[in-house]
Amino acid sequence: xxxxxxxxxxxxxxxxxxxxxLNPSIQNSLKEVRESNFLKNEDKxxxxxxxxxxxxxxxxxxxxxxxxxxxxxxxxxxxxxxxxKELRIKMxxxxxxxxxxxxxxxxxxxxxxxxxxxxxxxxxxxxxxxTMKIYALTVNTxxxxxxxxxxxxxxxxxxxxxxxEEHCEN
Numbered sequence: 001x002x003x004x005x006x007x008x009x010x011x012x013x014x015x016x017x018x019x020x021x022l023n024p025s026i027q028n029s030l031k032e033v034r035e036s037n038f039l040k041n042e043d044k045x046x047x048x049x050x051x052x053x054x055x056x057x058x059x060x061x062x063x064x065x066x067x068x069x070x071x072x073x074x075x076x077x078x079x080x081x082x083x084x085k086e087l088r089i090k091m092x093x094x095x096x097x098x099x100x101x102x103x104x105x106x107x108x109x110x111x112x113x114x115x116x117x118x119x120x121x122x123x124x125x126x127x128x129x130x131t132m133k134i135y136a137l138t139v140n141t142x143x144x145x146x147x148x149x150x151x152x153x154x155x156x157x158x159x160x161x162x163x164x165e166e167h168c169e170n
Contacts, residue, residue: 029129029136038068044140048147049092057085062137069130076118079168080134083111087138091147098154105155114168 033039043050043061050059058066062084070076090104115131123129139148 025132026136026139029132030140033065033133033137036065036069039065039137040068042137042140046141046143048094048144049088050144052088056081057088059084059088059138062088062134065137066134079111079114079118080130083108083115083131084134084138086111087135090151091138091144096154098158101151101155102158105158117168 034042039061041061041064043059045051050061052058053060054063056063058081063081066077066080066084070080086104086108090101090108093100093104095101112128112131115134116128119128119130139145
């Protein structure tokens with residue numbers, strides 16, 4: 001468990017402090033998603049939130065990716081959908097209030113812990129692989145990358161408490 005907490009700390013730092021424009025692991029993750037058989041009709045609209053036709057809080061292309069990839073495991077679908085939803089909420093807040101993004105980042109971290117638990121169970125050596133792919137797909141346009149960078153600047157220097165795994169079992 002200590003390894004997962006350390007890994008989550010590293011990933012959180014990566015997601016919040018590195019420029020998504022320059023980060024090769026983000027670009028590699030996005031390339032893997034695009035080359036997979038699970039992504040259909042990638043949303044590259046200029047809006048930050050993208051298209052969510054069914055108004056469930058998850059961008060339609062990301063929802064399709066998750067549902068196709070985990071068609072045989074509804075628990076995985078549920079966990080990754082919640083993670084994608086919290087990422088989208090955070091990206092679309094359009095605020096200059098650092099506290100708003102601190103709270104949103106905490107919610108994303110909570111869902112990341114749940115998703116990384118699944119990543120670890122499936123392939124321990126590739127922990128955070130799927131969470132990183134969903135994140136990369138979330139910031140797949142120039143406008144979304146710029147917003148992610150703006151949010152990173154707002155939360156820069158903040159301390160975050162890692163949630164425990166107990167909330168994942170609900």
